[in-house]
Every structure is written in structure tokens, then in C-alpha cells.
Amino acid sequence: MSVKGSPLAPATETTPVATSSSAGPELVQLLTPEGERVSHPDYDIDLSDEDYRGFYRDLVLVRRIDVEATALQRQGELGIWAALLGQEAAQVGSGRALRPQDFAFPTYREHGVAWCRGVDPLRLLGLFRGVDNGGWDPQATRFQLYTIVIGSQTLHATGYAMGITKDGAVGDAETGEATIAYFGDGASSQGDVNEAFVWASVYNAPIVFFCQNNQWGISTPTANQTRIPLYQRARGFGFPGVRVDGNDVLATYAVTRKALDDARTGQGPTLVEAFTYRMGAHTTSDDPTRYRLATELEAWKLKDPLERMKAFLYKQQIVGAAFFEGVEHDADELAARIRKGCLEMPDPDPLSMFDSVYAEQTPLLGQQRESFGTYLSGFEGAHA
Amino acid sequence: MAQLTMAKALNEGLRKTMEDDPKVVLMGEDIGKLGGVFRVTDGLQKDFGEDRVFDTPLAESGIIGTAIGLAIRGYRPVCEIQFDGFVFPAYDQIVSQLAKMHARSKGLLKMPVVVRIPFGGGIGAVEHHSESPEAYFAHTAGLKVVACSNPVDAYFMIQQAVQSDDPIIFFEPKRRYWEKAEVDTSMTPDPLWSARVVRPGTDATLLAYGPMVKTCLDAATAAEEDGRSLEVLDLRSMSPLDYPTVFESVRRTKRLIVVHEAPSFVGLGTEVAARVSEELYYEMEAPVLRVTGFDTPYPPSRIEEEYLPDLDRVLHAVDRSLGY
Known part of the structure; x- marks a missing residue:
């Protein structure tokens, strides 16, 4: 794979800065915002009608999870929610590109990837409701728990990938293993992310660095994080970078699949920059009207990842009205299940905070637990 | 039986644990061909290969962050931080990730990671x-x-740590x-989390760990000439802390002096003093005293001997304790 676009230029006044309005000619796209299927010399893929239907269904269901969770937060059922609105294609495309043996290391916004890994959305809500720190099994789902400190997980993913190499599990195009590390444009400034690039490069680790450039780190635009397009950073670290239309689920899938296959066959890391847009707030605590113009959001609405896939399905006459009705029905059922499950989610036992601090409990912590339990049980109606 | 330096004992302990468990890997700066700046890993890369000692x-x-990923993959990384003052770039990964991963995952992700840090002055x-x-x-x-x-503890404790x-x-x-x-x-070591009386005595307990154990033993030898019998307790584990052994000693001597190189303010001595005061309030003959480094940055080396607790400062504290 080669780095697309113009040769890397030094950061001067004339260097183009990534902005939300221009992705540049290097953008890999297989589906235009109008729903036209286009070809690409490096990333063309054959997909069946069933694949197309599956992508659309994923996009709709993932957005519905997000909408329902946002509503639950507004009604006081979640402490906070980090919406993925607008980033569905980047997450579904990359998530579906993963093979069962691959391991994903998410941030706290990868609800769409979680969906692709078979993580029950209720487990995600558990974290944002405050009943646990994510209740899914990272080994069984091969989807690590959400990491909240920005960028930390890129090093964990790199170390895991080094372990794959040590196990001799790279090389085979079918059974080889790879990792994918998710992060954002803001995280690209973190030391840990840059260290992960160095390590992955030096050890030729089987990893894909998947950067969702959603243009905003809370209120800070990408221009405050970088003077060059983020995908071009890879070149300085010694591995390829590619910028893909993150609102194009087909292109994101194709680019990520190729990067993962390169990794699993021993060709080392790739940086994928999925050029997308955070259509909602950073979290439910944020107010984007304080720092960005409504016209920017309107421009990105024309690139909506769901609408272009829907237009494509219509134009190609791949599906009929019954299909869309069926997906909507599934989404309604999913939303109802999430709502019911969230409301029924029990608070944890206060004493559970002492559990699992260590693999081998310490005597002092055991005493503290016992003492607090005795204290709690002294209250009338105490349940501890 | 062999005469070993502490560095060599650590080396032998690491070698043993690598022989016992193929999942043990060593990682750090300059630990391969060089064998580490203190030569603790000398020869291990040659014998175990660059895949296991790198x-x-x-x-x-990056060292700690990738070690976490290796641990998720099933490895048991032993990381070397070259010097104490260089651990802070890794502090975030240690405190926010390594320490919390087991609890975050409700025990599904074990973190058998050892972070070796050469510490202290002198x-x-x-x-x-x-x-x-x-x-x-x-x-x-x-x-x-x-x-x-x-050296004896070094040989066994590093193996026990890797096995944890x-x-x-x-x-x-x-x-x-x-x-x-x-x-x-071939001996059977004490449990890793246990403190140990390394010199029995009756008049006061000196509690130390790491470099200050020898200082306290020297002080106890010197005090003996004045007819004072000092007990020296090697804490060995700071967390968890073996309070039963500490309490048992102080119940007998009724006096406790905690000695460490680290500054006194909110140091290990503070925690020990609070806990001992709570447990043995009516049995003590004197308040818990601390002999420590000062609450300053570690000073330039030409005056470090003034900063570090030494035999005289320890004995001065013993005098104060016995004077109550």
C-alpha cells in the first residue's frame, strides 16, 4: 500500500490544513454522498446484495442505540452519554472488517464497533449509567473495555499486537491475527499515541491505527492538533497512512480490511484516518453551539452515512420498501429492549467496590470491606 | 550455596523464573546486550533470545503501556525502569491503566506485570x-x-513477584x-507480603525497607555497645503491609521508629504511625518517630549524605524515643 496524495511537504504557511469542509483529493471513497457507487484503483471490492443490506441494517441499528441512549440520558437514566451520531459508517465499516480472531481496543465512543463485536448495547449503557466500568468480557468478545484516558489504549493494542508476533500468529492470510486501535483527532496529539506509532513501527506489529477524525476534540478543531493531514503522520513513523471517507461505510470497510490483512500477513502497521464528523455534542454535557457554526453541521448532514447508503439501495433496486420497514421494526424492538433493560438495571452492591481490586485480595482491604459492611448493616433496613 | 551480589541474585532469580515459565518476558531500555545499566539482566538476552529479552x-x-497489552495477550512482562526518577513518564499508564485494569474488568483481565525500579540515593x-x-x-x-x-530476598522476591x-x-x-x-x-522463602524481624531486640523497633535495612542493622549493632537492644524489622512489602508482624514487634518493644529515604510528609512512615497509634494506643511508651529524607527535592550529590538517614540520625531518634 502506498501513501496517497501529494508528497509530504514541510509545515509552512502554504501547507493545507485539514478542515471540516475539505477532505482533499486523497480521500478514498466508494460511495458518494449522493449514493453513487464509484470505483477506486486500490480499494475496489466485490460486495453482495446481502452485504449491502447488512451494512445498512447495522448503520440504522447503531444509530438507534445512540438515539435511545441519548434520550435515556436526557431523562436522567444515564449520567452521561458520548454520542456517535455521524460516525456510524466509520465504526460499522471498520468493525465489520475485523475477523473473529482480531482484537479491538476502543475509546469510549465505539458503540458501533461494539455492536459489530457482539457486545450487548446494555453493557455499554451500564458504564454510562454508573453501575460498572463496562460489563462485557473483553477476551470473549475480543473487544477491550472502553478506555477513557485519551490515547492510552493505543499502547495496549500495540503491546497486544507484539504478543501476536511473539506467538507466531502472523503470516497466514486466513488465520493470522491483527489488532485495531481506535482513537480520535484529539488523541493524535497525545504522547502515548505517538509512542504507539514508534513501537508498532519498530516491532513491525500487526496493528491498524484507526483514527476517526471527527473534526472536533470537544471544542477544539483538528487544526489545533495538526498542521498536516493526520494520515500523513504515518510516513514519518515509517508505515503507510490512508485517508478514507469515514461517512462511506463501503470505503471504510475496504480500507480497513486491507490494512488488517496487511497486518495479519506480517506487513506491519497502517494508519487509517477516517474523515468524518461528530454531528452531535462531544457528550450530553457539551454544548457545541458555543464553538461551531450551524452551517458546518448542515454541510455535513448532506454527507450523512445512513442517507447515502439508503439512496444507494434505492437506486440499485437492491431492496424494496418491505426491507426498510423490517429494519425500522428491528430498530424499534432494539430500542425498546435497551430502554427496558436500562431501567431495570440494578445498582451494584456497595461492597462490590472492594471486589476485584486485586487478583489476590489483601488482608487490609478485606478488613476494610468487612468493617464497612458491619457499619452499613447497622442502619435500619440496610441490605448489606 | 553461592556468594552473590544483590544484582546477580536478581539476575539468577529472573533466569529461574524465565526457565520456569515461557510467558515471562523482560523489557526495558538497554537491558539486552548491555544487560541494563546495573547489569541486572546481564546475559539473559543471549540465553533466552531477543523475543523474550528485548x-x-x-x-x-510505552514500556508500561505495551506491557499491559502483552499481559492481556497472556504474557508476564517484567519491565525495567532505568532509574527511579524516570518512572514518571509511565506514571499515567501505571496508575490509570495497570493498577485499575483488574477492577475495571471485574477480574477478567489479570495484570501479572512487574515494574522493576532501582531506587534510592547514596x-x-x-x-x-x-x-x-x-x-x-x-x-x-x-x-x-x-x-x-x-541478595537472598532479591533472589526469591523477584520470582514471587513474577508469579503474582x-x-x-x-x-x-x-x-x-x-x-x-x-x-x-534451595531454601523455602517467606511469603512475599510478609515483614520479617531481621534482628531481634527488646528496647525499640526500627522499621525499614530497601536500602535503610542495612543502615538500621548498623545502628542496632552500634547501640548494642551502649547496652541498648534494638529490633530491626524489614518491611519488605509496603503494599500490602504486614501489620500483624509490625504490631507484634511493637507490642514487645513499645517503641517504634520508622526509617526511610523518602521525604517524611505523607510517606510510608506516616501511614505506619497512624495505624500503630490506632492499634497500640495504650501500649506505647513513646510516639512513633520517623527518620527520613527531608521534604526537599533530592539534593545535589555532594550533600546527599546529609539528606539520607544514617546511623547517627537513627540513634538520635532512638535517644528521643527512649527519652519519653
């Missing part, structure tokens, strides 16, 4: 090479913190690396 890029956060080094940062880690839930003080499924900060007193002792590798 030089890392010069980035401490070697005439430049800034950042003589610090005692143990309290930062002992304060962090999810970590365990130990320090060896002699919890993340352990393993402090090595760098100025004691070259001190020798007979190491009987």
Missing part, C-alpha cells in the same frame, strides 16, 4: 537518579509495592546492588 524504544509510558548521581517514589505507588489501589534489601497475578512495583535499592551474601537457592 530493548525497547526510549519511552517509559551513589553520587545527578538529579533524578536517587529518588524514592514508593509512596506514590503504595497510595494507588490495585498496585502492590515491595522492596528487597539483600497482580501488578507489582518492585523496588531495588541501587546502592546495595553490589553487596554480597550466601544465597541458598
